[in-house]
Amino acid sequence: MPSQPDPRPFAADIAAFYDSVPDLTGRTIAVTGSTSGTGRVMAARCGERGARVVLLNRPSPRADAAAEDLRAAGVDVVPVACDLQRFDSVRDAAAQLAELLPDGLDVLCNNAGVMGLPDEATPDGCDVQMQTNHLSHFLLTALAWPLLQTAAERRGQARVVNHTSGARRGPTLDARYLGRNGGDLGGDGFPGFGKWRRYQQSKLANLLFTYALADRIPATGPDASILSACAHPGPTDSGLQGKTSAAGGTRLLDRMIIGRTMKVAQPVEAGAMGIVRAATFPDVANGDFYGPEGSGRPGPAVLLPPERDPAAEKLLWDASLETTGVGEFL
Numbered sequence: 001m002p003s004q005p006d007p008r009p010f011a012a013d014i015a016a017f018y019d020s021v022p023d024l025t026g027r028t029i030a031v032t033g034s035t036s037g038t039g040r041v042m043a044a045r046c047g048e049r050g051a052r053v054v055l056l057n058r059p060s061p062r063a064d065a066a067a068e069d070l071r072a073a074g075v076d077v078v079p080v081a082c083d084l085q086r087f088d089s090v091r092d093a094a095a096q097l098a099e100l101l102p103d104g105l106d107v108l109c110n111n112a113g114v115m116g117l118p119d120e121a122t123p124d125g126c127d128v129q130m131q132t133n134h135l136s137h138f139l140l141t142a143l144a145w146p147l148l149q150t151a152a153e154r155r156g157q158a159r160v161v162n163h164t165s166g167a168r169r170g171p172t173l174d175a176r177y178l179g180r181n182g183g184d185l186g187g188d189g190f191p192g193f194g195k196w197r198r199y200q201q202s203k204l205a206n207l208l209f210t211y212a213l214a215d216r217i218p219a220t221g222p223d224a225s226i227l228s229a230c231a232h233p234g235p236t237d238s239g240l241q242g243k244t245s246a247a248g249g250t251r252l253l254d255r256m257i258i259g260r261t262m263k264v265a266q267p268v269e270a271g272a273m274g275i276v277r278a279a280t281f282p283d284v285a286n287g288d289f290y291g292p293e294g295s296g297r298p299g300p301a302v303l304l305p306p307e308r309d310p311a312a313e314k315l316l317w318d319a320s321l322e323t324t325g326v327g328e329f330l
C-alpha cells in the first residue's frame with residue numbers, strides 16, 4: 001500500500017522561514033511563557049535577529065535557565081516576573097515594564113498557555129485555564145498599551161500577537177467561563193468535556209480578543225499603527241502535553257486527545273512560525289490570523305480566513321473588562 005505523504009514541513013522549509021525573519025535591531029519584543037515551547041523559540045529567533053527580548057515568566061528555575069541560556073547565546077534578555085495565574089503579578093510586571101522600557105515596546109506576544117488543567121480556581125477566583133490563557137493577557141495588554149503607543153510613535157509600528165489553538169473550534173463563547181467561577185465549571189470529564197471545554201473556551205477567547213482589539217484600534221491617528229494579530233501553532237511537540245498529563249490528565253479522553261495530537265505533532269520550531277510571522281513580517285495587517293490550514297494538522301503558517309463572531313467578540317470584551325478590573329481600554 002502506498003504510504004500517505006508526510007504533512008509535516010521539512011526542516012529546510014523551517015530553516016528558510018527563519019532566514020526570512022527581518023532584522024529586528026532596535027526593537028523590543030516581550031513574550032509570555034518563554035521557558036519552553038513556542039515562546040522559547042520565538043525569544044531565541046527574534047533575539048538572534050537583534051531584538052531585545054523581554055521574558056515574561058513566572059519565577060522558577062526554568063525561567064532562570066531560559067534567561068541564562070538565551071544570554072549565553074548572545075541574546076539581549078530582560079527577565080520580568082509575571083505569573084499569569086495572579087492579576088497582582090501581572091500588574092507588578094506591567095509596572096516594571098513601564099520602568100524598564102522608556103523607549104516603548106514594539107511587540108507584546110501573549111503566548112503562554114496551559115491545557116486541560118483540573119477545574120480549579122486561581123487566587124483571583126477565575127478558572128485557571130481562562131485566567132492564564134486569556135484574562136491575564138487581556139490585563140497585560142491594557143496595561144502595556146502606553147508602551148506600545150510609544151513604540152508606534154517612535155518607530156512607526158507596534159503589535160499585539162495572541163496565540164490560539166485548533167482547539168478554539170466548538171461552542172461559541174459562554175460568559176460564565178470568563179467570570180470568577182473557577183472550580184465550578186464542569187469538573188474534569190463528561191458531560192460537556194469539562195477541562196477540554198474550558199481549554200476550548202480560553203483558546204477561542206484568544207482569537208476573539210484579537211478581533212475585538214483590532215476593531216477598537218482607530219483607523220486614523222497615532223494608535224492606527226498598532227496591529228492586533230493572532231496565530232495558532234498546529235499540533236506541536238512542546239512541553240504542553242506532558243504538563244496536562246502530569247496535572248492528572250490520564251483518563252481515557254485525556255489520553256485520546258493528547259495521543260491524537262502527538263501522532264501528527266510537528267517540531268516546536270515549526271509551531272512557533274505563526275507567532276514569529278505575526279510579530280515580525282512586514283506584510284502583516286490589523287486582524288490577521290496565521291497558522292496551518294485545516295483542522296488538527298501541522299503545516300506552515302499561512303494567512304487564514306477570518307473567523308468573525310461580533311456578538312461573542314463584544315461579550316469577550318465586556319466580560320474581560322469586568323473580571324480584570326480594567327476600567328477603560330480603548
Ligand SMILES: NC(=O)c1ccc[n+]([C@@H]2O[C@H](COP(=O)([O-])OP(=O)(O)OC[C@H]3O[C@@H](n4cnc5c(N)ncnc54)[C@H](OP(=O)(O)O)[C@@H]3O)[C@@H](O)[C@H]2O)c1
Pocket residue numbers: 032033034035036037038039056057058060062063082083084085111112113114115132163164165166167232233234235236237238239240241243261271
Ligand atoms: N503544543 C501544541 O500542540 C499547541 C497547540 C495549539 C496551541 N498551543 C498554544 O501554544 C502556546 C504555547 O504553548 P507550548 O505548546 O509552547 O507549551 P509549553 O512548552 O508548555 O509552553 C507554555 C509556556 O507557558 C508558560 N506558563 C504556563 N503557566 C504560566 C503562568 N501562570 N504564568 C506565566 N507563564 C506560564 C510556561 O511556563 P512554566 O515553565 O512556568 O510552566 C511555558 O513557558 C499556548 O498558548 C498553547 O495553548 C499549543
